[in-house]
Amino acid sequence: MDDKQAEWFRRNLKLGEDWRVDDIDYRVVPLSLSVHVRFAGRLACPICGASCPGYDSRKREWRDLDYGNSKCIVVAEIPRVRCKTCGIHEIEVPWAGKASKLTLSLEQRILYRIRNTPVSVVGKELRIFDRTIWNVIRHHSDMLMRELDLSGLRMFCIDETSSEKGQNYVTSVIDPLCGSVVFATPGRDRSVLHEFRVWLIHHGGGPMKGEGVCCDMSPSYIRGVTETFPNAAIVFDPYHMIQAANAMLEDVRRKSGLKGKDAKGLRFGFIMNKEDLAEKPEYKEKIEEALASYRDIGTAYAVKEALRDFYSIPDPVKARIFLRLLTRYCLRSDQDDISKFGEMLDRHFLGIAAWHDHRINNGYSEGTNSLIQSMKAYARGYANVENMISMIYLKCGTKHPSIRSALLPDGI
Numbered sequence: 001m002d003d004k005q006a007e008w009f010r011r012n013l014k015l016g017e018d019w020r021v022d023d024i025d026y027r028v029v030p031l032s033l034s035v036h037v038r039f040a041g042r043l044a045c046p047i048c049g050a051s052c053p054g055y056d057s058r059k060r061e062w063r064d065l066d067y068g069n070s071k072c073i074v075v076a077e078i079p080r081v082r083c084k085t086c087g088i089h090e091i092e093v094p095w096a097g098k099a100s101k102l103t104l105s106l107e108q109r110i111l112y113r114i115r116n117t118p119v120s121v122v123g124k125e126l127r128i129f130d131r132t133i134w135n136v137i138r139h140h141s142d143m144l145m146r147e148l149d150l151s152g153l154r155m156f157c158i159d160e161t162s163s164e165k166g167q168n169y170v171t172s173v174i175d176p177l178c179g180s181v182v183f184a185t186p187g188r189d190r191s192v193l194h195e196f197r198v199w200l201i202h203h204g205g206g207p208m209k210g211e212g213v214c215c216d217m218s219p220s221y222i223r224g225v226t227e228t229f230p231n232a233a234i235v236f237d238p239y240h241m242i243q244a245a246n247a248m249l250e251d252v253r254r255k256s257g258l259k260g261k262d263a264k265g266l267r268f269g270f271i272m273n274k275e276d277l278a279e280k281p282e283y284k285e286k287i288e289e290a291l292a293s294y295r296d297i298g299t300a301y302a303v304k305e306a307l308r309d310f311y312s313i314p315d316p317v318k319a320r321i322f323l324r325l326l327t328r329y330c331l332r333s334d335q336d337d338i339s340k341f342g343e344m345l346d347r348h349f350l351g352i353a354a355w356h357d358h359r360i361n362n363g364y365s366e367g368t369n370s371l372i373q374s375m376k377a378y379a380r381g382y383a384n385v386e387n388m389i390s391m392i393y394l395k396c397g398t399k400h401p402s403i404r405s406a407l408l409p410d411g412i
């Protein structure tokens with residue numbers, strides 16, 4: 001046995017003073033090496049720490065990071081001790097988690113690689129089965145969520161995405177103060193709010209502590225929030241409101257007869273705000289010409305910009321008055337799409353106006369959704385919803401201040 005190799009493995013496995021590298025066994029077919037490790041420390045109960053006699057030992061093996069082109073296996077006889085107080089227990093090893101068949105070094109490499117690489121590719125690189133990688137992902141996402149403390153949660157955002165194109169929706173709950181996903185579950189109906197209420201209580205939160213819940217205008221979410229968090233104000237996200245205004249403007253444009261060469265590039269220009277449009281002269285001139293030539297488009301564009309202005313009014317009372325006037329203006333319009341938009345504003349008036357009281361939005365949710373979409377893109381979708389939820393927790397659930405996992409690499 002080479003002393004330098006033995007020292008390298010001692011450091012890599014973080015053996016400390018209680019363990020020794022006893023032997024390194026090489027094999028040519030298949031190309032592999034086994035690192036034999038021996039316990040040389042004081043026997044103590046892993047529960048209470050008291051010195052106690054040995055009971056027996058069990059031979060165990062762990063897969064480690066490859067050593068060059070060779071598969072590396074760590075082999076050790078793990079003592080079990082008999083404690084008068086705690087009973088019979090196996091002592092803990094410093095190189096692997098309890099019941100794991102992989103070393104911590106290999107698990108950390110897996111967690112690092114799956115940040116931007118499909119599981120199937122990581123499996124080929126590390127020469128391990130995909131199901132083994134998913135076991136690691138699920139294990140560490142479960143560990144993260146066990147650390148989660150929601151006792152300080154006062155508001156949250158709700159958003160959904162699909163695991164595959166148009167299939168198997170997953171609802172995520174995000175803490176807007178840190179941008180971390182604190183809950184994810186299959187589905188997008190009102191039952192997900194009931195599930196979150198149970199989860200919230202289990203993690204130290206109270207079912208009635210929410211001051212504001214930010215979501216889109218989904219009837220299922222609205223009903224779910226009303227049933228499970230009756231004291232929380234529903235806040236409709238500005239992003240989805242502007243999106244609805246842009247959709248109304250596009251409907252008006254289609255019905256106006258503006259098409260062909262005259263409409264080229266206008267769709268993108270119409271959704272830009274006035275400030276950004278001023279910096280795009282190639283769009284600005286065409287937009288102004290269309291607004292002057294098509295009255296309905298001009299009116300719809302003015303409504304869309306007025307809604308943007310609503311969110312920039314600093315005084316909540318004045319903002320409510322402004323929104324009420326805008327709603328009445330739309331309701332009186334002789335253009336069907338604008339009047340329907342006015343009906344929507346009237347129907348959801350309290351939730352839209354509540355933004356000025358709570359100032360929460362789904363900006364973090366949309367950022368999280370973008371991260372999930374990129375995650376889905378390189379994974380080519382997730383046939384297993386539970387696997388997707390585990391990845392969401394790992395990639396989007398680590399920003400919460402109560403999460404402190406030393407094994408997760410930075411930026412996961």
